[in-house]
Amino acid sequence: MEICQTYKKKELPxxxxxHSKTVKAILFDLDGTLVRLPRIWEFFxxxxxxxxxxxxxxxPQKDSRLAIWHSGGDxxxxxxxxxxxxxxxxxxRFDQLDLARRxxxxxxxxxxxxxxxxxxxNLHKEFKLGLVTNTPPDIALLELDAFGIKEHFDELVMLxxxxxxxxxxxxxxxxxxLNNLDVAPEQAVMVGxxxxxxxxxxxxxxxxxxxxxxxxxALKNLELPPDLIITDLYELNSFSRxxx
Ligand SMILES: [Mg+2]
Numbered sequence: 369m370e371i372c373q374t375y376k377k378k379e380l381p382x383x384x385x386x387h388s389k390t391v392k393a394i395l396f397d398l399d400g401t402l403v404r405l406p407r408i409w410e411f412f413x414x415x416x417x418x419x420x421x422x423x424x425x426x427x428p429q430k431d432s433r434l435a436i437w438h439s440g441g442d443x444x445x446x447x448x449x450x451x452x453x454x455x456x457x458x459x460x461r462f463d464q465l466d467l468a469r470r471x472x473x474x475x476x477x478x479x480x481x482x483x484x485x486x487x488x489x490n491l492h493k494e495f496k497l498g499l500v501t502n503t504p505p506d507i508a509l510l511e512l513d514a515f516g517i518k519e520h521f522d523e524l525v526m527l528x529x530x531x532x533x534x535x536x537x538x539x540x541x542x543x544x545x546l547n548n549l550d551v552a553p554e555q556a557v558m559v560g561x562x563x564x565x566x567x568x569x570x571x572x573x574x575x576x577x578x579x580x581x582x583x584x585x586a587l588k589n590l591e592l593p594p595d596l597i598i599t600d601l602y603e604l605n606s607f608s609r610x611x612x
Contacts, residue, residue, distance in 0.1 A: 391575070391607050393551040394491060395542070397560035398501035401579050402485050403511050405470075406478055408584075412437055415469065419462040425451045438563060443532040463504050463528070470507055474514050481515045482581070484601040488520040494608050496522045498545040498556075502535040502564070504528030523548045536560075537568030546572075557607065563587055566594045577604070 396402055405411050413433055420427055427433070428450055436446050444455050452458045473479040491497060497520055501508050505526040512518040525545040527535045534540035546556055558569030559577045561584060569576040570592035578587065578594035579601065598604070 390555050391495065391557055393496040393498060393546070393549050393556040394604065394607070395498040395500050395545055395556055395558045395569075395574070397536075397558075397562065397565045398499060398503055398508055398511065400561040400581065400584065401559060401565075402481060402488075402517065403515070404480055404482050404581070405473075409434055409437065411469075415462060415466050418465055419458060420450070422461060423452065423458060443535070459532075463507070466504070467507050467510065470510060474511070479511070481517070482601070485515075485517060487601045487604060488517060491604060491608065492520050496549045496551060498523040498525065498549055500525045500527075500536065500541045500545050500558075502527050502532070502541075536564040537571065539568065539572045542568055542572045542574065546574075557604075559601070559604065563590055566590055567592050570594075 399405055400408050413430070416433055416436070417427060432446075436443060447455060447458060470479060488497065499508075499512075499521045503511075503526060505528060507528070508524070508526045509518070512521075512524075518524075523545050525541045525548075527541050531541075536542070542553070542558065546553055549556075553573035554575075556574045557577055558565055558574045559579055560566060560569070561579050561581055566576045566578055566587070567590060575596075576592075576594040577596045577598055580586065580597055580599050582599075
């Protein structure tokens, strides 16, 4: 387990000792954290291109297209700026293409669970577990059911493109999950692979853990950095051991 730069002054055992006494819940992101999509941002970009092409909208530059996945509340505004006149219809079609492609890729084994996800069973014996994902419900449930991990979660918050106006990193999804779990933000850990997980989790006052997957570029220049950086989910057992 590696301590984030900004936490150099603190020793890792101190962080765990301070927090784990009160940790009651661990919240997870889904895609990129528990489920491996090959070339995840290329995957979304290709879907976006396919949808834009179907609606005969000129393709924006790649940098702009990739930025939309981190735009939070600007998602709808950005799409309309590109020329999308019927936002709901566009999103509906995007989600249809996404669902169909993921079903094929799960079937072929191209989309699969990371090996360390089996730690959920152990963690669930001690902590409430929640899921906060920006993936739409039908797609998130497809993955959760296909991989048999739904049973590990006490609460599922699936925001998706229809609820993109309140998607991570905005606080609504985190707070909805925490409220339904009856856990205060400072009693909860957010585990995710992207800036929206870390920035959003920090903003609501959670302990944040960045999972750095091997084929993902390192996150840089986060406005609010993670409390911890881990390279596999088994390292979360440290919260469990320290709380005993
Ligand atoms: Mg993710």
